[in-house]
Amino acid sequence: MELHNDEKRLLKAFQESNEKTMNLEELSKYIEKEKVMRAAFWLSGRDFLEIIENKTKLCELNELGNKSLDFGIPERKVANYIKENNLESIPIKELSKILEKDETGAALGNLKKKGLVEIDKGNIVFKNLNYEDIEEEILKKVSINPDLSTYSKDEVKIVENLKKRGFLNLKEVVDRSFEIKDAGTEFIKNPIEIKEEITQLTREMIVSGKWKDYFIRPYDAKIPTEDIYPAKAHPMSKIIQEVNEVLISMGFKEVKSQIVQTEFWNFDTLFEPQDHPARDMQDTFFVKYPNTGKVPKELLEKVKGIHECGTIDGEKISKGWCYKFDENVSKRTVLRTHTTVSSIKYLASLSESERENPHKVFCIDRVFRNETIDYKHLPEFYQCEGIVMAEDVNFDNLVGILKEFLRKLGFEKVRIRPAYFPFTEPSLEAEVYMEGKGWLELLGAGVFRPEVLEPFGIKKPVLAWGIGLSRLAMLRFGLTDIRELHKNDMEWLKKTAVNE
Known part of the structure; x- marks a missing residue:
């Protein structure tokens, strides 16, 4: 030898x-x-x-x-602040004066989890400021x-x-x-x-x-x-590519929209009331410049009527939200909080003759939420959303489409349970079964409410669904911390299989 x-x-x-x-x-x-x-x-x-x-x-x-x-x-900073200022307690809303924005929620949660404080009428009261x-x-x-x-x-x-x-x-x-x-x-x-x-x-x-x-x-x-590790696409890019190919194979067409949207397109057209908590600064990124955008006047009037009293063109279709609609709020600009805005704009762009035809579209893109960064939340992430508009489609069709979509992504066991979303009725959440983890929620879906469709002159039913691709990636790659997707850990990137 x-x-x-x-x-x-x-x-x-x-x-x-x-x-x-x-x-x-x-x-x-x-x-x-x-x-x-x-x-x-x-x-x-x-x-x-x-x-x-x-x-x-x-x-x-x-x-x-x-x-x-x-x-x-963060917990110690709060305790030290109270000691140094000879206070007995501190209002929860004043935590932002002591802590960084992304520390506030975690600090309050951990103070309660560790049993260090009691909450009394919105005030944080420490049991022992000299705790270990x-x-x-x-x-x-x-x-x-x-x-x-x-x-x-x-x-x-x-x-x-x-x-x-x-x-x-x-x-x-x-x-x-x-x-x-x-x-x-x-x-x-x-x-x-x-x-x-x-x-x-x-x-x-x-x-x-x-x-x-x-x-x-x-x-x-x-x-x-x-072992040799060749150049390859980032795991998140591969998930996006895979979902894109699955939907195109199912007959869907991809659509896009701008990152910056007015509140009108992002919220109002989805029948989300202007006093909804999701529209607060705590959950949404508002754009400083330009801080307002153009809104189609005729469509604005229709959406306003739907919100205030549930009427459109003099016809009452629901109770509405029974509040005073503010057109100035509709014109404010935000970073889009979901990709559903792409589908809504697509529906709004259809001519009268185009509305007679069936449509299947989807959007995969970045969305933005004013979230505290932790193991399951990021302020920027990818979302996929799709709709099907056709004569006589119904809830059963929606369930069938979702099961086929998830099957093509490798999830054989799927179950459906009721859910609530402001702009769909009925609504559902789909869960998938994974060995060793049990049933896990993966996407939300429903049938667009008439209050969403009537302002666009659409009489056919529209099935809608959305899925967070970061969540899908975490399940696929067995991650417990969403931040690991974006840390550029070379060892993990090298060892993640190309065909996953």
């Missing part, structure tokens, strides 16, 4: 050192470090060597974690000792929670050692001769006859090699 020179050099290291097990640093004294792993893989394939991997999980504080170590986690917090202790411990294997089970749970809160990162470090096996031991009992060898013949070698002076190593296709 003829070995590659690098394999010989690696075995010669064991021969000269008389060691049975050596690590990477020790072997690099005999052979270049970058060649050690390749030669070791080859030798392991010949059963000369065993590669032993010791994996260690490490936790390390990130920028937020180091900042919290110095100035306190195990999370703070763990942050200190991480700054000194990053090795997670030395932590207890309870401490590991706290570390995982601190990761979800964004205070630290976890990573896995692999320490490799190499142990010579019986076949390798037998081989090194004899002198190891390292000849100059070539792996590629040139014209000059053949013509001059120099090739006779070299050893030509035979090619062995069975020798294991290191």
Whole structure:
């Protein structure tokens, strides 16, 4: 059996050192470090060597974690503020004066979860301002000792929670050692001769006859090699592409709309009242410039009538919302909070003759919500929404379309349960079954209400549904933290299968 020179050099290291097990640093004294792993893989394939991997999980504080170590986690900041100002309590609404915007919700939730406070008429009252917090202790411990294997089970749970809160990162470090096996031991009992060898013949070698002076190593296709990770699309891009192809295969047409919309198109046309909580600054991004946009006057009057008293062109079709509709609110600009606005604008663009034909359209695009960033929320994410307009389509057709759509995405078990959305009736939520996780909610759907369709002159039923693609990606790739999709973790990106 003829070995590659690098394999010989690696075995010669064991021969000269008389060691049975050596690590990477020790072997690099005999052979270049970058060649050690390749030669070791080859030798392991010949059963000369065993590669032993010791994996260690490490936790390390990130920028937020180091900042919290110095100035306190959000809960401690609130307690310190009350102490320093000799207060007995603090109104919840004043938390924004103490904390960053994205800390407020988490701080209040954790204060209650840890049993540190009571809420009395909108005020936060601490039971003990000098409390001890195990999370703070763990942050200190991480700054000194990053090795997670030395932590207890309870401490590991706290570390995982601190990761979800964004205070630290976890990573896995692999320490490799190499142990010579019986076949390798037998081989090194004899002198190891390292000849100059070539792996590629040139014209000059053949013509001059120099090739006779070299050893030509035979090619062995069975020798294991290191994993190679080719360039590929980001997992989120692949999800978007897959959903796009599935819907086009089902006969849908893709439509688009602008990121900036007026409240009229984003909310009013969907029969969402102007005092609905989803339209507050806490949930929606309002555009500073331009802060208003154009709204079609005739359509505005129709939508206004629907909202105020449920009438359109003098005909009463519902009770409406019974409030005073403000046209100035309709003209305010926002970053769209859903892709349904694309479908609504598509329906509004149809001519009278086009409304007689069936339509199947969808939109995949970015949407924006004023959310606190945590393990399941981001202020920007991808959503897919679609509609079907045709004579006599009904709720059963909607269920059938959704089941086929989800089946094509790989979800064989689907169940439907009732739901509520302001602009559809009846409405549903679809859940999919995943082994080891049970039933998980994936999308919402329903039949557009007459209050949505009548202003556009549409008399046919319109089936509508929407799905968050980040949620789909988390289920597909087994993620528990939505932020992992966008962290550019090279190890995770490399190991995510191309065909997933």
